[in-house]
Amino acid sequence: MKRFAAIVLTVTILMSMLYVPAIANKTGYLSGDFYDMVNDKGEQHWAYDQMTELIAMGILTGYSETKTIYGERVQVQSAKPNQKITRAEFAAILYQALNLNGSNGDKAPFSDKIPSWAAEAVNALYKEGIIRGNPDGTFRPDRYISRAEIAAMLVNALNDRSSQTGKSFPDVSSGHWASGSIGKASAMGIINGFPNGRFYPDRNAQRAEVMVMLYQYLLNDRSQAPADKTLISRAGKVSDAMESFISDDNYDSASVLQYLTGEMEVIMSDSEAGEIIRELKEEGFLGYSVTSPGRVVRKSDRLAEVAYDSTAVLRIDEIELEVEMPIHYFLMKIGDEWYIYKENYETE
Structure with a gap:
């Protein structure tokens, strides 16, 4: 036996x-290659499940690092789940997740310079109406992205164009520029907010928060x-x-x-x-x-x-x-x- x-x-x-x-x-990486999603006590990061799914899909590739393990220098990957993420970085990740065909040479009309590594993503996302930039005509690629901006981009990327209103957050007023997007994202299960009931729309998002929202978006857009x-x-x-x-x-x-x-x-x-x-x-x-x-x-x-x-x-x-x-x-x-x-x- x-x-x-x-x-x-x-x-x-x-x-x-x-x-x-x-x-x-x-992708060249497996979820087991990422050393920073489980701590020294063997406890998984709160976003472990969603991040490992995105690694398996080849969407999340992380950062290459060299660490000493048992006296030997080895190449490892880090997800850096608690690190903030820029608007350009999120554009690149969203572009990869959506598998867009590209901009076909069309260039987004932003007045500031987009890094070459993110230019195709920004151009393609603008062409699809997913990103719209700032009122002053800039994109601000190096600025950390806020939770409200993520919600807005993900809602713009939805195939589901129906009007939906989710739970209200006490810190998202009806006059907030992203209130409609936040409401729909909540209704569709893309965002959940914090245990205290707040959403913190203008707070800079950590990579883990971004990955959870992105995975929930991929999972819950069902109209097609x-x-x-x-x-x-x-x-x-x-x-x-x-x-x-x-x-x-x-x-x-x-x-x-x-x-x-x-x-x-x-x-x-x-x-x-x-x-x-x-x-x-x-x-x-x-x-x-x-x-x-x-x-x-x-x-x-x-x-x-x-x-x-x-x-x-x-x-x-x-x-x-x-x-x-x-x-x-x-x-x-x-x-x-x-x-x-x-x-x-x-x-x-």
């Missing part, structure tokens, strides 16, 4: 390591969500390709990679992906098969989750056993197509 439990644990861990996203949002069959069909192609990859001793991942993006592609592009499967088989893993039709757990205009029931087959001391392994695929929309950026074996 102990050996059975060990093999099941090994299969689960290795399969989870194997699956992780590839196209416009290709696709039909379930579209998502199930796409996830089904990945499931079929993965079954073939695992059963094929050549371990050619090309058939799988065409459906992946972000973090999951990093794993499947790794030359060690095939070696992981070999290790699984040496431990007694014979493969798995999907045992139920796909079901959509949740969906929005840009994100979706599709689940399948599946059964893993293990051989232990010449005895074959079947273990239930529910699979959840997490998809994001890039252009007109959907790609898998993450998967796990957790139940709904």
Whole structure:
């Protein structure tokens, strides 16, 4: 029994390591590469879940740093969750999250200079009507962005153009320039405010606050969500390709990679992906098969989750056993197509 439990644990861990996203949002980092989202006591940052999702999508890449770990200098990534963020930095992140086609040479008419690394993002977002600048004709790229400005940009980016009014905040008057955007963002679950009931619209936002608002935006804009069959069909192609990859001793991942993006592609592009499967088989893993039709757990205009029931087959001391392994695929929309950026074996 102990050996059975060990093999099941090994299969689960290795399969989870194997699956992780590839196209416009290709990233070189996994959430485990970021050292500053868990403290020395092992406690996760309050925005850990949302930030790791954005890392998996390839939207949040963080900062490269060199640290000494166990006496060796190693390259690591930092998310800097408590650091403030500039307007140009947020524009670049939002541009990446929306996967916009670009400005096609159109230039935003701001009178101040936009840094070259953010120029395309600012131009494209202006073209889409997502950013509008300041009354004096400037964009002020190096100024720290406020919570109200984030709410306004995210509401401008919504596909959902309906009029909605959320809860009122005592520190957001009807005369505040962003009161309408803050109200709609609240109604759609993009912003929640603080435990004391206030929103602090003019306070400079920390990176963690920005990432939570951005993730909630991606999750809650649902007016143009696709039909379930579209998502199930796409996830089904990945499931079929993965079954073939695992059963094929050549371990050619090309058939799988065409459906992946972000973090999951990093794993499947790794030359060690095939070696992981070999290790699984040496431990007694014979493969798995999907045992139920796909079901959509949740969906929005840009994100979706599709689940399948599946059964893993293990051989232990010449005895074959079947273990239930529910699979959840997490998809994001890039252009007109959907790609898998993450998967796990957790139940709904």
